[in-house]
Amino acid sequence: MTDIEIAQKNIMENIEAVASKIGVTESDLDFYGKYKAKISFAKLTELQKKAANPATRGKLVLVTAMTPTAAGEGKSTVTIALGDALRKIGKKSVIALREPSLGPCFGIKGGACGGGYAQVVPMEDINLHFTGDIHAITAANNLMAALIDNHIQQGNDLGIDPRTISWKRCVDLNDRALRNVILGLGSRIDGVPRESHFQISVASEIMACVCLSRTISELKERISAITIGETYTKESVTFGQLNCTGAIAALLKDAIRPNLVQTLEKTPAFIHGGPFANIAHGCNSINATLCALATGDYVVTEAGFAADLGAEKFFDIKCRKNGLAPDAAVIVATIRALKMHGGVAKKDLGKENLAALEKGFANLKAHIQNVKKFGVGVVVAINKFISDTDAEIELVKKLCATEKTDAILCEGWAKGGEGATELAEKIVGITEKKNEFKLLYSDNLPLIEKVQVLAKEIYHASSVEFDDKAKKKLTRFQAEGYGNLPICMAKTQNSISHDKSLTGAPEGYAFPVRDAQLYSGAGFVVVFAGDIVDMPGLPKLPAALNIDVDDEGTISGLF
Numbered sequence: 001m002t003d004i005e006i007a008q009k010n011i012m013e014n015i016e017a018v019a020s021k022i023g024v025t026e027s028d029l030d031f032y033g034k035y036k037a038k039i040s041f042a043k044l045t046e047l048q049k050k051a052a053n054p055a056t057r058g059k060l061v062l063v064t065a066m067t068p069t070a071a072g073e074g075k076s077t078v079t080i081a082l083g084d085a086l087r088k089i090g091k092k093s094v095i096a097l098r099e100p101s102l103g104p105c106f107g108i109k110g111g112a113c114g115g116g117y118a119q120v121v122p123m124e125d126i127n128l129h130f131t132g133d134i135h136a137i138t139a140a141n142n143l144m145a146a147l148i149d150n151h152i153q154q155g156n157d158l159g160i161d162p163r164t165i166s167w168k169r170c171v172d173l174n175d176r177a178l179r180n181v182i183l184g185l186g187s188r189i190d191g192v193p194r195e196s197h198f199q200i201s202v203a204s205e206i207m208a209c210v211c212l213s214r215t216i217s218e219l220k221e222r223i224s225a226i227t228i229g230e231t232y233t234k235e236s237v238t239f240g241q242l243n244c245t246g247a248i249a250a251l252l253k254d255a256i257r258p259n260l261v262q263t264l265e266k267t268p269a270f271i272h273g274g275p276f277a278n279i280a281h282g283c284n285s286i287n288a289t290l291c292a293l294a295t296g297d298y299v300v301t302e303a304g305f306a307a308d309l310g311a312e313k314f315f316d317i318k319c320r321k322n323g324l325a326p327d328a329a330v331i332v333a334t335i336r337a338l339k340m341h342g343g344v345a346k347k348d349l350g351k352e353n354l355a356a357l358e359k360g361f362a363n364l365k366a367h368i369q370n371v372k373k374f375g376v377g378v379v380v381a382i383n384k385f386i387s388d389t390d391a392e393i394e395l396v397k398k399l400c401a402t403e404k405t406d407a408i409l410c411e412g413w414a415k416g417g418e419g420a421t422e423l424a425e426k427i428v429g430i431t432e433k434k435n436e437f438k439l440l441y442s443d444n445l446p447l448i449e450k451v452q453v454l455a456k457e458i459y460h461a462s463s464v465e466f467d468d469k470a471k472k473k474l475t476r477f478q479a480e481g482y483g484n485l486p487i488c489m490a491k492t493q494n495s496i497s498h499d500k501s502l503t504g505a506p507e508g509y510a511f512p513v514r515d516a517q518l519y520s521g522a523g524f525v526v527v528f529a530g531d532i533v534d535m536p537g538l539p540k541l542p543a544a545l546n547i548d549v550d551d552e553g554t555i556s557g558l559f
Helices: 002-009 015-020 043-050 073-089 124-126 133-153 205-212 216-225 245-251 286-295 307-322 335-341 354-372 388-399 412-431 447-458 468-482
Strands: 029-031 037-039 058-066 094-099 117-123 167-173 181-183 192-195 198-200 227-230 237-238 259-263 268-271 298-302 328-333 376-383 405-411 462-466 487-490 510-517 524-529
Touching: 002 117, 002 124, 015 029, 015 037, 015 237, 015 259, 043 286, 058 073, 058 205, 058 307, 058 354, 058 412, 073 094, 073 117, 073 259, 073 298, 073 328, 073 376, 073 405, 073 412, 094 286, 117 124, 117 216, 117 259, 117 412, 133 167, 133 205, 133 227, 133 245, 205 216, 205 307, 268 286, 286 298, 286 307, 298 412, 307 354, 307 447, 307 487, 328 335, 328 354, 328 412, 335 354, 335 388, 354 376, 354 388, 376 388, 376 412, 388 405, 405 412, 447 462, 447 468, 462 468, 468 510, 468 524
Parallel strands: 058 298, 058 328, 094 268, 094 298, 167 198, 328 376, 376 405, 462 510, 487 524
Antiparallel strands: 029 037, 037 259, 181 192, 227 237, 259 268, 510 524
């Protein structure tokens, strides 16, 4: 059966029954049908307080991955299987994941609800409109854009130079035609003509603000602090100067509250927030994580793409800003990805190739070493595919052992939680050891030096080449008092480097930085490397070609 067929045959529990497993009552929920609910503001506040105390919160386990192939390596599948497996061995586990974006859902990667017998449900709802969070973020983002352009049209009291406006409109779809647009064409009443841009909604600073805010008040502070452009006298302008913050927050009042759903095995799962890890910070919301930490003894969460992106940002942005310290990390690897990094063509990945596997291990080795730089205990999960041979699996275990790291076979896709119980037992053991978590760089390190640390320590470059534009911006951000902010690197997910063609573990190269953007509301600086863009495009044969719905409302082709 396909993923969607497995999900549709599953009999879900009503969400209040799922909530009762973690001490959340019916009165603590706002229902979105029978199987989805949001946590009430009162309960959210209560859980935040509980999670703030290390003595009353659960263990935090991060699931990350080696550099993926185009279709992904099953990080969400392993996350869900591990959450289910911890329950099978008698532990009270809760899962915290991001919300899927419609962009990849209709593009090349598909949905993000796991796969096989390790899924969160209702998968069609979660992959599509869910509870409307991303739509609300899109509307809030675009209302900000409309208010900025209206301010300029109606007299421009702040003296904003239209050429400097950095705020982009957004849509939660892959639409390359909107990357660069001209606004205000037509007559005088149609606005002030200027060049502008669209980004995908999950890369919006509003998405980051929602994911990093605990309360409406904090969300308002972040929105007000967003830098939107400069005056003609080159002074920065923040959105708060337009006195419209309340309207934006009103659109987001429900979007800030976490969503509760379930796995196929009825494990509670908070799914909330959806920033990409290649162009944003790649983690679910702090509120979802706090709710999970307050209601579970073990919290399994994931950060997007590989450890050089999602995991690094989870550590250096999310944990830094919220006083969190992960108790263990899982690096997901697949035999097929290792062989691809060893030079094997996609059409030949089903054939046993130990030499290519050993060569491709260089990629996994780099990620193991990188995660260990943060002082976190690591285990490798080999996400099993049907074409994997016993010899290949044993070789991966042997190679990981040379890095003093265990590699454990995970069969969550085929067996659900039962296929990840060995991994669960290992995780419990790691979390019982002393945590020596540390950040990669200090707050007071200058922005340019932070970029250099990331490039050399995580991407294994020998040097950084800054375009003049990027260097000037970083120098200005530093001078304006933003030097204490962390870096959110925007780069390809298909290589540890900036160049998607450099597979394996490239090193000794120059890392090119072409641009930088201040996310003063979210509280980080986005640095663009290589040819990465924040509005993806569709492939030649998008997943949308396979998706359909019948007269009874049953969806097919979603994966």
